[in-house]
Amino acid sequence: MIEVTVIAYGKIRRYLQGEPKRTFKLKIESSVRDLFRLLGKPDGEIWMVNVNGLLANEEYVLKDRDEVRLFKPVGGGQPS
Amino acid sequence: MAYGFNGKFLRVDLSSSKISVEERRESFYRKYFGGRCVIAYYLLRELKPGIDPLSPENILIFAPGVITGAPIAGSGRSSVGAKSPLTGAYGEAEAGGFFGAELKRAGFDGIIIKGKAKHPVYLWVHDGEAEIRDARHLWGLDTGESQEIIRKELGDKLIRTAQIGKAGENMVRFACVIHDLRDAAGRVGMGAVMGSKNLKAIAVRGHRSVEVADPEKLRELSKWLLDNLDKTGTLHQFGTGAMMTSHVLSGNLPTRNFRDGEFPNPEGISAQRIAETVRIGMEGCFACPIRCKKVVKFEEPWSVDPIYGGPEYETLAALGSNCGIDDLKAICKAHELCQRYSLDTISTGATIAFAMECYENGLITKEDTGGIDLTFGNAEAMLKMIELIAMREGIGDVLAEGVKRAAEKIGKGAEKYAVHVKGEEVPMHDPRLKRGLSLGYAVFPTGADHNNNLHDTDVRSFPALGIFEEVPLEDLGPRKVRLFVYFTNWRVISNSLLMCNFLPWVTNPRQLTEIVRAVTGWDTSAFELYKLGERSMNLTRAFNVREGFTPKDDRLPPRFFKPQTSGPLSKTAVDPEKLEKAKELYYRMMGWNPDTGAPTMEKLAELDILWVADEVKTNVREDLD
Numbered sequence: 001m002i003e004v005t006v007i008a009y010g011k012i013r014r015y016l017q018g019e020p021k022r023t024f025k026l027k028i029e030s031s032v033r034d035l036f037r038l039l040g041k042p043d044g045e046i047w048m049v050n051v052n053g054l055l056a057n058e059e060y061v062l063k064d065r066d067e068v069r070l071f072k073p074v075g076g077g078q079p080s
Numbered sequence: 081m082a083y084g085f086n087g088k089f090l091r092v093d094l095s096s097s098k099i100s101v102e103e104r105r106e107s108f109y110r111k112y113f114g115g116r117c118v119i120a121y122y123l124l125r126e127l128k129p130g131i132d133p134l135s136p137e138n139i140l141i142f143a144p145g146v147i148t149g150a151p152i153a154g155s156g157r158s159s160v161g162a163k164s165p166l167t168g169a170y171g172e173a174e175a176g177g178f179f180g181a182e183l184k185r186a187g188f189d190g191i192i193i194k195g196k197a198k199h200p201v202y203l204w205v206h207d208g209e210a211e212i213r214d215a216r217h218l219w220g221l222d223t224g225e226s227q228e229i230i231r232k233e234l235g236d237k238l239i240r241t242a243q244i245g246k247a248g249e250n251m252v253r254f255a256c257v258i259h260d261l262r263d264a265a266g267r268v269g270m271g272a273v274m275g276s277k278n279l280k281a282i283a284v285r286g287h288r289s290v291e292v293a294d295p296e297k298l299r300e301l302s303k304w305l306l307d308n309l310d311k312t313g314t315l316h317q318f319g320t321g322a323m324m325t326s327h328v329l330s331g332n333l334p335t336r337n338f339r340d341g342e343f344p345n346p347e348g349i350s351a352q353r354i355a356e357t358v359r360i361g362m363e364g365c366f367a368c369p370i371r372c373k374k375v376v377k378f379e380e381p382w383s384v385d386p387i388y389g390g391p392e393y394e395t396l397a398a399l400g401s402n403c404g405i406d407d408l409k410a411i412c413k414a415h416e417l418c419q420r421y422s423l424d425t426i427s428t429g430a431t432i433a434f435a436m437e438c439y440e441n442g443l444i445t446k447e448d449t450g451g452i453d454l455t456f457g458n459a460e461a462m463l464k465m466i467e468l469i470a471m472r473e474g475i476g477d478v479l480a481e482g483v484k485r486a487a488e489k490i491g492k493g494a495e496k497y498a499v500h501v502k503g504e505e506v507p508m509h510d511p512r513l514k515r516g517l518s519l520g521y522a523v524f525p526t527g528a529d530h531n532n533n534l535h536d537t538d539v540r541s542f543p544a545l546g547i548f549e550e551v552p553l554e555d556l557g558p559r560k561v562r563l564f565v566y567f568t569n570w571r572v573i574s575n576s577l578l579m580c581n582f583l584p585w586v587t588n589p590r591q592l593t594e595i596v597r598a599v600t601g602w603d604t605s606a607f608e609l610y611k612l613g614e615r616s617m618n619l620t621r622a623f624n625v626r627e628g629f630t631p632k633d634d635r636l637p638p639r640f641f642k643p644q645t646s647g648p649l650s651k652t653a654v655d656p657e658k659l660e661k662a663k664e665l666y667y668r669m670m671g672w673n674p675d676t677g678a679p680t681m682e683k684l685a686e687l688d689i690l691w692v693a694d695e696v697k698t699n700v701r702e703d704l705d
Contacts, residue, residue: 009325046538050329055513055648057552073537074323074332 001025002064006035009071012047015039026062033058035068048073083293084146084600085109090188090210092203094277095136095195099210104189110602111688113612114145114189116575119161119172120619122192124695129626133165133269134251134276136196142183142242142282143191145578149184149290149366150599152298153305154580156181156366158259160242163627164268166253166427166482167503170525170623171273173256173265174575175242176365176373179284180259182240186286197278202243204234205284215280219249222420223258224387230283243281244271245422247470251275252480254427254505258419262363262373262389266424268504268526293601301585301595306369311584314351315372319362320393321351327397330537331649332513334402336456337433338499338506338639341647349400349408351393358412360386365580372582376412382463384412388419394530397508398429403436404456414466421470427482430505432465434483435475437497443490450474499637501528502629511640511654513537515556516564518654519662522634525620531581532572534564542566544589545610556658561665569613576616615687617670618679622696631677634663 007021016022016039026034032049036058041047049056050069062068087109089102112118119141131137144158158180164171183191187208200219201212218226223245231239240260247255248271255271256264265271274280292298314322324346327333335343347353351374358378364371374390391399391411399414400406418425438444439454446453450468452461468476478486483505487498499506504527511518516534524532540550545566551559570589574581577596585591589606596604624633636654643653667674671683684690 009329010323046540048326048330048537050648053648054651055331057554069329071326071329072323073330074326075535075538 002028002030002062002066004035004062004064004066004068006039007067007069009069012070012072015041030062031058032056032060032062032068035062046073047071081291082106083291084150085114085189086184086187088188090191090205092191092193092210092212093195094193094197094201094212094279097197097212099212102192109146109189111615113573113576114148115143115159115174115578116161116172116572117612117616117619118143118145118190118576119159120170120616120623123161123163123170124619124623124626124692127163130628131163133163133168133171133273136194136277138162138273138276140193140270140273140277140279141190142193144180144184144189145576147577147579147595147599149181150292150298151295151367152302152595152599153368153370154583154586155578156368157578157580158183159575159578160257160265160270162270162273164504164526165251165272165276166269167527169502169527169627169629170620171268171270172526172575173267173270174531174578175257175259175263175265176580177240177260177263178366179240179242180578181290181366182284182286184286184290185288186284187288191282193277193279196276200278200280202230202281202283203279205282207286207288218280220246222246223422224261224385224420226281227261230281234283234285236285239283239285241281241283243422244274245420245470247421247423247480248272248275249280250470250472250480252423252469252472253482253485254424254431255422256424258422261387261419263365264419264422264424266426267529269424271422292599294598297594297598301591301598305584308584309370312370312582315582316370318351318355319372319374319390321349321354321391321396324350324396329648330513331644331647332510332537334397334508334510336404337402337430337437337497338510339437339645341644341649343401343406345406346401348406349396349411351396353408354390354412358384358409359390363389368580370582378409378412381409382413384409384416388416391415391425394508395425395429398426399432399462400429402429402433402508403462405459405462407459410459410463414463417463417466417470421466423466423470426507427505428466428469430499431469431479431483431486432462434486434497434499435465435479438490438494441497443492443494444475448475496638499639501636502633504528506637509533509535510649511636512644512649512652513553515554515654516560518636518640518659519556519561519564519666520568522636522659522663523666525617525624532568532575534567536560536563539563539567539587542570542587544606545570554652556655556662558665561662561669565666565669569617570610571613572616573609573613576612611687614670615689618683618687618689619692621672621677622679622692625676625678625696629677631663631667631675634677
């Protein structure tokens with residue numbers, strides 16, 4: 001198993017039970033997509049991902065002690 | 081009866097002081113609608129190719145659209161167009177506020193201005209009439225002072241204005257046209273064209289309503305919007321600039337001339353911080369309940385006048401993070417100065433950031449700056465540079481030419497710090513994050529344009545037009561190009577209707593079609609509107625081809641082919657080969673010649689604008705003969 005810290009911004013916090021930060025235990029080789037499934041991200045909703053300070057996508061394979069930041073995307077100056 | 085338009089354009093020749101009215105039939109509006117399409121139509125028809133954009137030969141056009149002034153949210157916008165003095169290409173910018181709606185209420189669907197006045201003048205348009213008035217007493221005044229005097233001398237406090245300040249008068253190549261003091265037709269130097277014609281302002285007042293075919297339907301849509309204001313995110317609460325943390329976490333907040341990826345205090349320059357500290361209210365545009373316009377006021381350390389509104393996201397980033405500045409009050413003051421002088425905040429911030437990077441690398445020195453320490457983060461220096469640019473004093477005279485020309489003048493390799501496309505400074509969205517945006521920056525007619533672009537951070541599909549499967553953010557292949565083509569051809573219709581892009585129905589073809597039907601009474605469809613978007617893209621493309629632009633001009637600045645120096649995008653950049661392939665595919669999907677970038681005869685015929693072929697002399701015609 002690996003342990004990752006998830007930090008959520010804005011409305012995504014509701015998927016961490018309202019907490020800004022939580023840790024999760026995941027199987028080795030789990031991807032960001034697996035994390036999304038665990039958190040219950042609705043289909044069609046776009047979440048942006050930053051892992052350890054770098055932009056990442058759903059394919060990214062998580063490693064032990066990764067710090068994952070989840071936030072809503074910004075479009076053309078207006079909120080999405 | 082005609083709905084949504086007056087059937088009349090005002091023609092003004094400033095050289096001869098002659099004013100006339102041109103009547104247009106419904107078929108003209110049904111094909112060109114207004115705004116961008118109408119501007120491109122007149123420029124292609126009447127502008128001599130190859131002219132100096134700052135000469136009397138340029139044609140300046142103010143054009144609202146068929147929706148402008150109708151009782152529906154988002155209808156407050158109008159366009160200003162001409163050949164751009166910044167790019168030499170098709171030039172146009174749009175502004176919100178009330179000016180466009182007032183022009184429609186005054187009985188005109190547009191103003192076509194030619195020539196140059198012998199001395200400063202302003203145009204007074206009211207209830208179907210127009211006159212040219214002396215503006216020698218207004219020349220040199222800030223926009224706020226000028227508007228006050230105009231209203232006083234014409235005896236009407238409700239007069240709306242489009243005008244220039246000192247930057248426009250001094251023909252700063254990125255001077256804008258300030259509407260109602262608070263809004264700006266910001267980009268590609270339309271204010272400089274106004275200045276070149278000795279035209280200080282246009283004042284308008286009208287007392288007739290814009291007649292619409294189905295007011296009940298518009299009331300129904302307005303009620304829907306009020307019930308669904310949450311679909312506009314936090315615009316109603318904060319305006320733009322409320323998601324600075326998201327910008328930084330994704331690497332999208334331009335920092336130190338698009339060089340770096342880390343900005344220590346993004347929340348310090350956010351719309352929320354503005355609300356907590358210097359904001360005294362929110363205002364809206366004509367008929368709009370969203371009211372996304374901030375109004376700021378404070379007295380120390382600088383005095384900021386609330387008549388000039390407050391900074392949008394683009395301004396917060398351009399004059400803030402992109403100059404390495406996190407002093408919110410300094411950014412608000414910079415915004416106010418730009419409104420006073422009629423400077424585009426994006427190009428102003430980007431140009432100062434360019435100068436700061438040149439300074440840090442020794443390409444310009446204190447000797448050049450008149451003793452100013454032009455290091456990133458120096459807020460006082462940024463404010464001083466705005467003054468120098470507007471007055472064209474000292475190094476400000478070099479920077480007033482925009483980064484492309486300034487880099488040529490400075491030399492010593494300064495072009496590598498000049499972040500522009502076709503001469504237009506890049507707005508505050510990073511194509512290293514948004515791949516769709518990289519294509520749009522490269523190919524769009526006005527240069528690096530964010531308004532009509534594909535922000536594929538949040539647009540990954542377009543089900544209403546048949547794109548159901550999500551296209552990944554980092555994709556720049558055929559699926560992304562298809563999404564780009566569909567989305568941008570749709571989105572650009574806003575500039576012809578005109579409709580504000582912040583309204584949720586802009587990307588809802590069913591609702592937007594309902595609005596056009598209700599305003600005009602036309603039995604229109606999403607198909608017809610999509611074709612309007614294509615027509616707009618082809619007319620503006622044709623203009624640029626006629627001016628000598630080729631696929632080589634459809635390029636990105638090299639900075640975006642390298643990662644940011646730090647932060648979320650420090651390991652990713654735009655792949656130039658993939659961009660070239662995407663560009664060629666885009667031309668082909670648009671029905672353009674992949675070698676010349678010119679619209680083909682078939683495409684022009686399909687859009688019923690075959691007359692354009694004679695203007696651009698597309699080399700494809702020979703193939704067809």
